[in-house]
Amino acid sequence: MQIDLHSDGLSIQFEAEQARHYLNYYWLRDNCPESFDPQTRERVFDISELPQAPKARSAVFSTTDEPQLVIHWQHEDHISHYDLAWLQARCTAGKRPDPAAIPRKLWYGDHYQHFQRFHFHALKDAPAEQLRWAKSLLEEGVAIIDQMPDSDAGLTTLANLLGCIRPSVAGDYFEVKVHAVPVNLSYTAAALEMHTDTPAEEMAPGIQFLHCRVNTATGGESLFLDGVAAATTFREQYPEDFRLLSEKRIPFYYDHEDFDWRAYQRVIELDDHGEISGVTVSQHMADAFDLPQEELDDYYPAFVRFLKLLKDPRFLATFRLNAGECIVFDNHRIVHGRASYDPSSGDRHLRGCYIDRGELRSRYRTLLRQSESR
Numbered sequence: 001m002q003i004d005l006h007s008d009g010l011s012i013q014f015e016a017e018q019a020r021h022y023l024n025y026y027w028l029r030d031n032c033p034e035s036f037d038p039q040t041r042e043r044v045f046d047i048s049e050l051p052q053a054p055k056a057r058s059a060v061f062s063t064t065d066e067p068q069l070v071i072h073w074q075h076e077d078h079i080s081h082y083d084l085a086w087l088q089a090r091c092t093a094g095k096r097p098d099p100a101a102i103p104r105k106l107w108y109g110d111h112y113q114h115f116q117r118f119h120f121h122a123l124k125d126a127p128a129e130q131l132r133w134a135k136s137l138l139e140e141g142v143a144i145i146d147q148m149p150d151s152d153a154g155l156t157t158l159a160n161l162l163g164c165i166r167p168s169v170a171g172d173y174f175e176v177k178v179h180a181v182p183v184n185l186s187y188t189a190a191a192l193e194m195h196t197d198t199p200a201e202e203m204a205p206g207i208q209f210l211h212c213r214v215n216t217a218t219g220g221e222s223l224f225l226d227g228v229a230a231a232t233t234f235r236e237q238y239p240e241d242f243r244l245l246s247e248k249r250i251p252f253y254y255d256h257e258d259f260d261w262r263a264y265q266r267v268i269e270l271d272d273h274g275e276i277s278g279v280t281v282s283q284h285m286a287d288a289f290d291l292p293q294e295e296l297d298d299y300y301p302a303f304v305r306f307l308k309l310l311k312d313p314r315f316l317a318t319f320r321l322n323a324g325e326c327i328v329f330d331n332h333r334i335v336h337g338r339a340s341y342d343p344s345s346g347d348r349h350l351r352g353c354y355i356d357r358g359e360l361r362s363r364y365r366t367l368l369r370q371s372e373s374r
Helices: 025-030 084-093 109-114 120-124 127-140 152-160 227-237 239-247 293-309 357-373
Strands: 002-005 009-013 021-024 056-062 068-073 079-083 116-119 142-146 174-176 192-195 207-215 222-226 249-256 259-266 268-270 276-279 317-319 326-330 334-338 348-355
Touching (some): 002 056, 025 079, 079 084, 109 222, 116 120, 120 127, 120 142, 120 152, 127 142, 127 326, 127 357, 152 326, 152 348, 222 227, 222 326, 227 293, 227 334, 239 259, 239 293, 259 268
Antiparallel strands (some): 002 009, 142 326, 192 334, 249 259, 268 276
């Protein structure tokens, strides 16, 4: 192993590696292990308080205990000890490894029978089952919980296994049933086109829970599809249309007497690697597109082609949600809808809520770390 000091950083070559890696002095000093409180794990060192730019007086490898890089700093009485495995991982991967960055498993219209299912009572006190549930949501974006209690508290208990309830435009919870004065099409018995929820919010909710309390009405079948699978096919078949829907933002609204929500969204969402991470679709909440009219000559045909793809039977799973079941899904990935139903034939009531996507990933990382430490 070899170290060379430079004016603004050092270069290092790890054992069994041919490549040399450059590390900036500011970055090294800022990430000294002693810069962090051992209990809160938060940084307590303020690099802006240094009287001069950090610079190494010396840097050596130490194998006294665990392999370390030891730096004596100029202009301050401080020595930093860095774990070599930690440094090497940062040099090779760049970003902090994320166990929640699980590759998505695409699914199609015949997948309903293979949705991952979990029992409410088996989940409550079983971290291993909760871990399996969280992983299924990261991979496939959807899962069904059965044996749910017929109570308001049951949904709260279930959602809190993954995170905190996240209020939306409807409040902490919402009741999908016929309302006397509906402010949303879901509060009627009419068919609901394929959509994602509340795109008029600047940050639309992440993970949605729909607990079926009763479903004795005729009709009302649930319609679900994997938006990432559909968008992947769309990218392959219509690359220029895909570019438009993933780059241009369009307006959405949710406007009534007591509120006026507005936001701009991209129909197809991409992550930092250019991979499809989700979709935002809602014709009933789409505002008048305000792109330049000349751009709409290309945008509208692309938008319509994508909407037609979302009706293709090869993507669409149609099924009946039964009382005692709760379907949990990624609102930025899973596009859902509903067939119309006859409210005079029986009752249909789904109780819903949301948590953030970040809550799901946090819970998965924590459960995984706990399982590995046992």
